Amino acid sequence: MDKQEILHQINASENNRVKLAIVDIDGVVRGKIVHKDKFMSSIDGSSGFCDVVFGWDMADQSYDNAKVTGWHTGYPDAEYTLDLSTYRKIPWDEEIPFFLGDFSKINHPACPRTLLKKVIKKAEAMGVRPLFSQEFEWFNFDETPDSLHDKQGINPKPLTTGMFGYSLLRASQKSDYFNDLFTLLEDFRIPIEGLHTETGPGVYEACIQYTDILEAADRAVLFKSSVKEIASKHGIMPSFMAKWNSELPGCSGHVHQSLWKTGKNLFSDNKDPMKMSDFLKSYIAGQLLLLPEILPMFAPTINSYKRLVEGAWAPTTITWGIDNRTTALRVLNSSEKSTRLETRVPGSDVNPYLAMAAALATGLYGIENQLKLTISPTIGNGYEDKSNGTLPPDLKTATEKMKNSDVAKSLFGEGFVDHFCRTREWEHRQFAASVTDWELRRYFEII
Structure with missing residues (x-):
C-alpha cells in the first residue's frame, strides 16, 4: 500500500491504538502504543524516543562506559522516524496497526537499522x-x-x-x-x-x-x-x-x-x-x-x-x-x-x-x-x-x-x-x- 492507503486505513479504523517500535543494539524490540491522533501528527516528521534504549543493556542496566548517551548526557529524546512501509496489523492482538522506526534521520551510531540502511546504500x-x-x-x-x-x-x-x-x-x-x-x-x-x-x-x-x-x-x-x-x-x-x-x-x-x-x-x-x-x-x-x-x-x-x-x-x-x-x-x-x-x-x-x-x-x-x-x-x-x-x-x-x-x-x-x-x-x-x-x-x- 502507498502512504495515502495506509493513512486511510488508520483513519477509518475504530481502533484508536497504534503500536510503534524501534530495535536496540541487542536486537530487542522496544516500543509503545500511542493514540492514532498522535501517530497521525508525527508521520510527516519525526518524534522523540528516549535514547536510554541505546544506553542500557538487554536487562535495562545502564552502561557505565557508553559515550553516545548516559548519565552524562541526561538521556534526552533522540529523533526517530517511522517507516510506513513496515505497516502491519497484529493478528493475535486485536489487529492493532504496527510500524517500525529508526534513527537514520540523525544518523545515530547505535541504531542497528540505520547501520543496515547505510550498507544497503x-x-x-x-x-x-x-x-x-x-x-x-x-x-x-x-x-x-x-x-x-x-x-x-x-x-x-x-x-x-x-x-x-x-x-x-x-x-x-x-x-x-x-x-x-x-x-x-x-x-x-x-x-x-x-x-x-x-x-x-x-x-x-x-x-x-x-x-x-x-x-x-x-x-x-x-x-x-x-x-x-x-x-x-x-x-x-x-x-x-x-x-x-x-x-x-x-x-x-x-x-x-x-x-x-x-x-x-x-x-x-x-x-x-x-x-x-x-x-x-x-x-x-x-x-x-x-x-x-x-x-x-x-x-x-x-x-x-x-x-x-x-x-x-x-x-x-x-x-x-x-x-x-x-x-x-x-x-x-x-x-x-x-x-x-x-x-x-x-x-x-x-x-x-x-x-x-x-x-x-x-x-x-x-x-x-x-x-x-x-x-x-x-x-x-x-x-x-x-x-x-x-x-x-x-x-x-x-x-x-x-x-x-x-x-x-x-x-x-x-x-x-x-x-x-x-x-x-x-x-x-x-x-x-x-x-x-x-x-x-x-x-x-x-x-
Missing part, C-alpha cells in the same frame, strides 16, 4: 540488489515467565521430550501452537517458507521467505518477538539463546544472501565448474578475510560462543564449501535462481540488522577490492580444516579484534564500532563478575 551505489533471508532454530518450553521465575531461571521444562528432528508426530502433538505460528506470522507479513521440528526436545526451525534485505531484516527481527507473543497465548516460552544446554545442539540463525541486477542472479555462472561467478567468489573471499574482525556482529553474547564448538552443527573454522554444513560459509548452487551463500556463523541470539549488515558489507568489500578466492572449498569435515585459521573463541577476544580493526571502522563507521565494542565489553564484564552454578558445584565443598 553502498550496495545500491555498486548497482546491485541484495536479496536476503534468515532461518532460526529455537527451543520451546512448558513454562511461563512466572513459573520460570519461581525456578530461579534454571531447569526449564522442554515442550516435548526426545530427539525428534523433522518429526510430524511431535509437530502434531502441539498442533495448535505449531499451526498458529505458520498462519499468524503469514498474516503479520512474515511469510514462512518452511517450519519443522529440529533434533532436540521442544526445538523448532523456521525458514523465512527471502526478499529485499531491509525487509528481510525487519521480518527476522519481528519473527523472534512475534514467536514469543504467539507462544505466550499457548502458555509456552520460546528461547532464542544460542545454547541453553551443553548436552544439546545449539540454535542457529543462518543468513542466506544473493545479489541481483536487472533480474539476474550475480552469484551464478553456469560456465564455471562450481557454477559460481567471480562475483560470488570475491564476495566469499571478503567474508572469510574479515570474519575474525566482525565476529561479534554474528556472535554478540557470552553464550554465542558456547554454540561455536566442534561437532555441534556450528562452524569453528574459517572455511567454505559446496553444500557443506560443517563450514562457516556454505554455497548452494543447485540452480541459477536459487544460487546463494549461507553464512552459518550467526546463532539465533543474533541481531538480524547487524548480522545482515556484516554479511553484506564484508562481501561487498571483497567485490570492491576484487579479492581472489584463494582458499579451496573444504571437502568433508570443516572442523578439521584449520588451514585458514579458526574463529575467535570467546566474546572478549572477538571484541578486541573488532575494536582494533581499521577495516571494521571503515565499513561501519568509527561511531558504531566504538559504541558496539563498548557494549560487548560491558557484556563480558557482567559475566566475569558473576558466580556461576558451575563454580559452586566445582569449588564449594572440595577446594
Whole structure:
C-alpha cells in the first residue's frame, strides 16, 4: 500500500491504538502504543524516543562506559522516524496497526537499522540488489515467565521430550501452537517458507521467505518477538539463546544472501565448474578475510560462543564449501535462481540488522577490492580444516579484534564500532563478575 492507503486505513479504523517500535543494539524490540491522533501528527516528521534504549543493556542496566548517551548526557529524546512501509496489523492482538522506526534521520551510531540502511546504500551505489533471508532454530518450553521465575531461571521444562528432528508426530502433538505460528506470522507479513521440528526436545526451525534485505531484516527481527507473543497465548516460552544446554545442539540463525541486477542472479555462472561467478567468489573471499574482525556482529553474547564448538552443527573454522554444513560459509548452487551463500556463523541470539549488515558489507568489500578466492572449498569435515585459521573463541577476544580493526571502522563507521565494542565489553564484564552454578558445584565443598 502507498502512504495515502495506509493513512486511510488508520483513519477509518475504530481502533484508536497504534503500536510503534524501534530495535536496540541487542536486537530487542522496544516500543509503545500511542493514540492514532498522535501517530497521525508525527508521520510527516519525526518524534522523540528516549535514547536510554541505546544506553542500557538487554536487562535495562545502564552502561557505565557508553559515550553516545548516559548519565552524562541526561538521556534526552533522540529523533526517530517511522517507516510506513513496515505497516502491519497484529493478528493475535486485536489487529492493532504496527510500524517500525529508526534513527537514520540523525544518523545515530547505535541504531542497528540505520547501520543496515547505510550498507544497503553502498550496495545500491555498486548497482546491485541484495536479496536476503534468515532461518532460526529455537527451543520451546512448558513454562511461563512466572513459573520460570519461581525456578530461579534454571531447569526449564522442554515442550516435548526426545530427539525428534523433522518429526510430524511431535509437530502434531502441539498442533495448535505449531499451526498458529505458520498462519499468524503469514498474516503479520512474515511469510514462512518452511517450519519443522529440529533434533532436540521442544526445538523448532523456521525458514523465512527471502526478499529485499531491509525487509528481510525487519521480518527476522519481528519473527523472534512475534514467536514469543504467539507462544505466550499457548502458555509456552520460546528461547532464542544460542545454547541453553551443553548436552544439546545449539540454535542457529543462518543468513542466506544473493545479489541481483536487472533480474539476474550475480552469484551464478553456469560456465564455471562450481557454477559460481567471480562475483560470488570475491564476495566469499571478503567474508572469510574479515570474519575474525566482525565476529561479534554474528556472535554478540557470552553464550554465542558456547554454540561455536566442534561437532555441534556450528562452524569453528574459517572455511567454505559446496553444500557443506560443517563450514562457516556454505554455497548452494543447485540452480541459477536459487544460487546463494549461507553464512552459518550467526546463532539465533543474533541481531538480524547487524548480522545482515556484516554479511553484506564484508562481501561487498571483497567485490570492491576484487579479492581472489584463494582458499579451496573444504571437502568433508570443516572442523578439521584449520588451514585458514579458526574463529575467535570467546566474546572478549572477538571484541578486541573488532575494536582494533581499521577495516571494521571503515565499513561501519568509527561511531558504531566504538559504541558496539563498548557494549560487548560491558557484556563480558557482567559475566566475569558473576558466580556461576558451575563454580559452586566445582569449588564449594572440595577446594
